[in-house]
Amino acid sequence: MIDGLKADFGIKYLCGKLAVSESGYHARRSRPLSDRHRWRWELTARVLGAFVASGRADGYRKIAATLTADGFRINPKTVLRVMRDLGIMPLAARAAYRKAAARARRSPDPDDLLERRFQESIEPGTVLVGDITYVATSEGWLYLATVIDLATRMVLGWATSKRQTAELVVTAMNRARASGHVRAGTIFHSDHGTQYRSKRFASFCARHSIRRSMGKNFQCWDNAIAESFFSKIKNERLRWLRLTSRRHATREISNYIRYFNTRRRHQALGYATPAETMQQLTQPAATAA
Known part of the structure; x- marks a missing residue:
């Protein structure tokens, strides 16, 4: 033999x-x-x-x-x-075995702390949602990560990159913290993307007292607010432009987010803007202080 x-x-x-x-x-x-x-x-x-x-x-x-x-x-x-x-063993079975072994070794994903309670009265900076989307440019894909305050719908932080990495979502969250509207112990809700499950992002959130939350796998409605923003920016701005470069796309994204936060009125906010809502909800606390 x-x-x-x-x-x-x-x-x-x-x-x-x-x-x-x-x-x-x-x-x-x-x-x-x-x-x-x-x-x-x-x-x-x-x-x-x-x-x-x-x-x-x-x-x-x-x-x-x-x-x-x-x-x-x-x-x-x-x-x-x-x-x-x-x-x-067959090559396909070997690959499946390796994936299953990798899943068994990784830390469990966070629980769903939000459970689609999008309409409940909450304070600014206490519940954040985020996601990643891609934008087509003449240079190739550009990836956009966002951090949105659930109470005011304000985009507190965002970042773009030509690659989907853990650093992309860390940068977006860092910029959200720099806005001054993220409180200690805040909930950050996302999908099960590898960037949000990464050790890099988990470590960052732990250091800054951010509690991670994830919806069910393959349930886009569990993160509907983040998805809704991507729909708006694409339908209202990016779809109508010929984006010649990633830098061009980033500039247009920046301009739209500034408009979205300060001028775009939201039905869910009683037709106020996110900036007006943020000021209204934080003003009493500022006055009391």
């Missing part, structure tokens, strides 16, 4: 999987095998041969079907045991 497969796997690998020494393999070539050992070695050789012939893509069921079609009837579970002994 080793002679037939050594070109594909190598003598050292095959001897290791079959629990025989290389010297034992060379010595045994000159000795006859028992019927039981001969059958086991033939089975292993056929399984390995069928696996290699499939481009290392077939699982134990398909390999059992292949061997049966060739006149070597075998139970699929027996093939599975042989493959496990050899430590081989």
Whole structure:
């Protein structure tokens, strides 16, 4: 068997999987095998041969079907045991296994602290929402990350980059904090994007007493406010422009956010602007102080 497969796997690998020494393999070539050992070695050789012939893509069921079609009837579970002994699995299954192992190693995602309570009366700076979208330019994609105050709908922080990275969302949150409207212990709600699940962003939020919150997977309505802003900026500004560069797009985004915060009136705010709402909701606190 080793002679037939050594070109594909190598003598050292095959001897290791079959629990025989290389010297034992060379010595045994000159000795006859028992019927039981001969059958086991033939089975292993056929399984390995069928696996290699499939481009290392077939699982134990398909390999059992292949061997049966060739006149070597075998139970699929027996093939599975042989493959496990050899430590081989289909490439797709190997990739899936690695992804599952990576998911098991990572820290659990934050709970949903918001639960779609978008209309409840809340104080500015206590609940923030954010997301990432992409904008087409002549230079390629530009990614935009936002941090929006739920009480006033004001865009407190934003950032753009040609790549989706953890640094993109950290920069947006840092700019939100620089606005002076983010309170200690605030909730930041997002989707399950890798940037928001990254250790870099989690560490940043922990240092600045920001509690992370995430909705359910594949439920865009769990972050509807952030999605709504992206719809507005694209439909009201970016869709009608030919953005010649990422710098051009960033400039237009900046201009729109300034307009959005200070001049655009929102039905949800009683047709006030985010800036007016922020002033109205924070003025009593400022006066009392």
